[in-house]
Amino acid sequence: MERLAGRIILLWGWRRSLTAFLAGALAVLSQAPYDFFAVCFVSFPVLVWLLDGATVAAPAGPLRRILPAFAIGWWFGFGYFLAGLWWIGGAVLVDADSFAWALPLAVVGIPLLLAFFYGFACAVARLAWSDGIGRIAALAFGFGLAEWLRTFLFTGFPWNAIGYSAMPVPLLMQSVSVVGMIGMNALAVFVFAMPALLAARRHLHLGLALAALLVAAHVAFGYVRLNAEAEADGRSLSVRVVQPSIDLSEKWDASVRDRIFHTMLDLSGAPPEQGRAKPQLILWPETSVPFFFTERPDALAALGELLGDGQMLIAGAMREELGSAAGSEERYYNSVVAINASGEIVDAVDKVHLVPFGEYIPFADLFGRLGLEQFVAGPMNLLPGNERHPIALPSGISALPFICYEIIFPEMVAVDVASTDIIVNVTNDAWFGDTPGPYQHFRQAQIRAVETGVPLIRAANTGISGVVDQRGRIVDALSIDAHGVVDATIPLFRRETMASWNKHVNGLVILFFFGAIAAGMGLGQRLRPN
Incomplete structure (x- = not known):
């Protein structure tokens, strides 16, 4: 495992970008209809090792230091969203004579833009990067924050959030009733990325114990809740x-x-x-x-x-x-x-x-002057x-x-x-x-x-x-x-579920707990004498 991690860390140029792209594309197999969540235990450790190698020669400013991490996250996201959302192109082909020109925008353009969220996630994580479990917490915080932002920024499009990978069947869905999608996204990344510790061995036993505890709690809560008799x-x-x-x-x-x-x-x-x-x-x-x-x-x-x-x-x-x-x-x-x-x-x-x-044109005056109309066939523009x-x-x-x-x-x-x-x-x-x-x-x-x-x-x-x-x-x-x-x-x-604000708060507490752990361990590593 150490040799594999070392080879991934040392990748450079197009090989690094391609590896990130393929890791993201592989992770889509965890979503419906495939529901093969085990692939995330490969994709996210690979992402961690790629970020381990995302360094620049000193001295460098803060922006330059995070650009390699942003690029890795962007390529990971581009692979993930391209493999997971290619079917959107079918909508513009319903009336191909009028809208076939928009096929590249639908199939490639949307994943290209959504990839910026995962680039942001990795850039944020790299700011608090450290050895061992601290970087796993940093990645969980970065992705949890990015997935939350994806629910409302630019009208919002939280399709195929990472947390869904951990909920393929009702037994594994019940935890969302307590921590919401904010918590599920962060917890899923934390557990999926944990095998990255097998390479360097630092915090290995702690990390595997935490991951096993979270998985056991996830399964046990689902079992108890599904078998509990609800009050009619x-x-x-x-x-x-x-x-x-x-x-x-x-x-x-x-x-x-x-x-x-x-x-x-x-x-x-x-x-x-x-x-x-x-x-x-x-x-x-x-x-x-x-x-x-x-x-x-x-x-x-x-x-x-x-x-x-x-x-x-x-x-x-x-x-x-x-x-x-x-x-x-x-x-x-x-x-x-x-x-x-x-x-x-x-x-x-x-x-x-x-x-x-699809149903309306944002900034209609601007796009109208460019000759841009709805990308899908329909009888009229709609109002909300x-x-x-x-x-x-x-x-x-x-x-x-x-x-x-x-x-x-x-x-x-x-x-x-x-x-x-x-x-x-x-x-x-x-x-x-x-x-x-x-x-x-x-x-x-x-x-x-x-x-x-x-x-x-x-x-x-x-x-x-x-x-x-x-x-x-x-x-x-x-x-x-x-x-x-x-x-x-x-x-x-x-x-029997918590009020929506309680789940929201619980999710944010989990998210910022990972952020605090990552920041603390990152700061401690920087202050530690060489």
């Missing part, structure tokens, strides 16, 4: 999740709108299997309604005939607001609408967090909603909707679900086909259920649709490209 609150909700698998080439084709709508009606109105309850809630995916309800009152009448007493439909639909003054433009929203048994729209919730360049609120179901249960990738933002979800019973996630992952993207998206939604202690109902046009209980166990689901419905009854339980 006496309520339940029967649901039907519809997965129509509509081809995107037909999505906005006016000639087939009626066929699409009747497909949705037929799936929604099919009798439940023997022994299954009549659904109180029917859930359709994002933008599953192929027209504006303002233009088709007959569609609402058809839904009124479909729904019986005590039933409600929540459907993803484009919502149009006509201009209030002569000559003013219409406004469009990506929404979910709630429709009752009378065929009336009784509530609507607009998507608050839109996808940059003002707020998210729960939808009251006829049963007295409240359901809080998150549209598409809104579900990947841990802190936003945790705050908003404080006063709701069910999380609803509607999406249309057909943009990405049968690639890792839909599996990664479903996994992050699954983690939100564990994190908040609230069951999740998810409808996706081509999958993965399903029902997840409050501890992350999949009650039932449909695979990618399946055509059908999921019927399930969800019992509700009293919440």
